Amino acid sequence: MNKKQVRVGMVGYKFMGKAHSHAFRDLPFYFDTEAVPVLQAIAGRDAAGVREAAEKMGWASWETDWRRLIERDDIDLIDIVTPNNTHAEIAIAAAQAGKHVICEKPLALTVGQALHMLEAVKKAGVVHMICHNYRFAPAVQFAKKLIADGRLGRIYHIRATFLQDWLMDPDFPLTWRLRKEVSGSGTLGDLGAHLIDLARFLVGEFSEVAGMMETFVKQRPLGDMDIHLKGRADSGQREDVTVDDASAFLARFENGALGVFEATRFSRGNRAGNRFEINGEKGSIRWDMENLNHLQVYLEEDEPGLQGFRTISCTEVEHPFAAAYWPAGHIIGYEHTFINLLAEMMNGISTGVSPSPNFEDGVRNQIVLEAVEQSVQTGQWVKVSEYTGNLPGFKEQSMR
Numbered sequence: 001m002n003k004k005q006v007r008v009g010m011v012g013y014k015f016m017g018k019a020h021s022h023a024f025r026d027l028p029f030y031f032d033t034e035a036v037p038v039l040q041a042i043a044g045r046d047a048a049g050v051r052e053a054a055e056k057m058g059w060a061s062w063e064t065d066w067r068r069l070i071e072r073d074d075i076d077l078i079d080i081v082t083p084n085n086t087h088a089e090i091a092i093a094a095a096q097a098g099k100h101v102i103c104e105k106p107l108a109l110t111v112g113q114a115l116h117m118l119e120a121v122k123k124a125g126v127v128h129m130i131c132h133n134y135r136f137a138p139a140v141q142f143a144k145k146l147i148a149d150g151r152l153g154r155i156y157h158i159r160a161t162f163l164q165d166w167l168m169d170p171d172f173p174l175t176w177r178l179r180k181e182v183s184g185s186g187t188l189g190d191l192g193a194h195l196i197d198l199a200r201f202l203v204g205e206f207s208e209v210a211g212m213m214e215t216f217v218k219q220r221p222l223g224d225m226d227i228h229l230k231g232r233a234d235s236g237q238r239e240d241v242t243v244d245d246a247s248a249f250l251a252r253f254e255n256g257a258l259g260v261f262e263a264t265r266f267s268r269g270n271r272a273g274n275r276f277e278i279n280g281e282k283g284s285i286r287w288d289m290e291n292l293n294h295l296q297v298y299l300e301e302d303e304p305g306l307q308g309f310r311t312i313s314c315t316e317v318e319h320p321f322a323a324a325y326w327p328a329g330h331i332i333g334y335e336h337t338f339i340n341l342l343a344e345m346m347n348g349i350s351t352g353v354s355p356s357p358n359f360e361d362g363v364r365n366q367i368v369l370e371a372v373e374q375s376v377q378t379g380q381w382v383k384v385s386e387y388t389g390n391l392p393g394f395k396e397q398s399m400r
């Protein structure tokens with residue numbers, strides 16, 4: 001097969017930078033894609049930090065200004081792993097320079113920004129994806145297949161949580177994730193966005209939402225956090241937390257299903273409780289990210305007396321993406337969800353078709369996030385279709 005090199009330029013290099021770098025490096029080891037990533041350059045503002053990261057993670061070169069990365073003609077794909085308030089500017093500039101783009105979630109701070117990003121990649125004709133990695137766990141892909149094959153029948157319910165506890169110490173610092181102008185929202189955009197993506201992937205489009213949010217600790221000391229989500233306060237000076245510590249919302253879907261969602265950083269003992277259960281007329285499924293190879297499946301057609309949830313190890317060649325790895329039972333981990341996603345991106349670059357989830361999914365996700373926020377403000381249910389109807393410049397047609 002004639003291999004095409006895709007020279008990657010990554011903006012940012014911390015937690016997600018590590019996950020993406022590892023995935024780009026390992027991808028050709030597991031997947032025989034026609035397009036193959038080359039770790040060409042990374043960008044970050046701190047010269048010493050970015051150089052050290054480039055050396056450690058295997059990037060050929062580094063820049064201290066992302067604009068320089070975009071100007072370089074030896075870069076084909078820009079990967080954005082920076083804080084949320086920078087996504088739009090970088091993605092739009094990358095698209096205008098004719099680079100393919102992959103962006104971390106949530107796509108932007110607002111639906112307006114996200115729409116501009118979608119418009120830019122469409123106009124430039126570049127391939128684009130948003131990094132909702134959890135869809136790419138083989139067990140979640142298998143859940144999708146069971147639902148698509150009708151094994152669960154009509155879907156009635158999804159209940160999904162993303163429970164964390166790293167923020168419970170009132171002295172945990174005010175990092176960028178806790179500043180609305182940088183992150184857009186708190187648990188809603190950081191964790192709820194993943195749940196919305198899983199729900200859209202597995203159940204369908206949202207039709208209306210009703211939400212609530214709370215900020216339990218109103219002020220925090222200035223400081224930073226590391227990639228293990230451990231905080232370090234720099235001074236005693238405290239400033240306002242401007243995002244939610246916890247969020248929850250109810251949802252109705254266009255196909256009539258009901259959803260219950262909860263995202264929090266105040267759930268003691270839950271480190272990464274990203275879980276869902278889906279109930280259909282003929283069966284149910286359950287998934288838990290902390291046990292990501294396994295899918296629990298209940299099928300009503302089973303013989304009475306033998307009915308019950310069975311645990312399927314989604315490591316067999318019949319399970320999506322599993323054949324790229326090991327013999328059955330030899331499990332994979334969190335980092336492999338990124339490899340699977342980037343393998344899809346490589347296929348997208350070969351075919352010229354943006355795989356899902358792409359910027360259109362990012363916009364639809366952002367619409368649900370913003371509708372939940374509006375519902376929190378008004379205390380009312382918000383219809384997603386009416387909400388998009390009020391957005392300046394939004395046309396359902398423009399999404400197609």
Ligand code: SOE
Nearest residue numbers: 015105164190191194229272
């Ligand atoms: C922190 O809450 C975080 O790293 C999120 O930013 C990620 O999106 C999530 O996958 C894990 O938790």
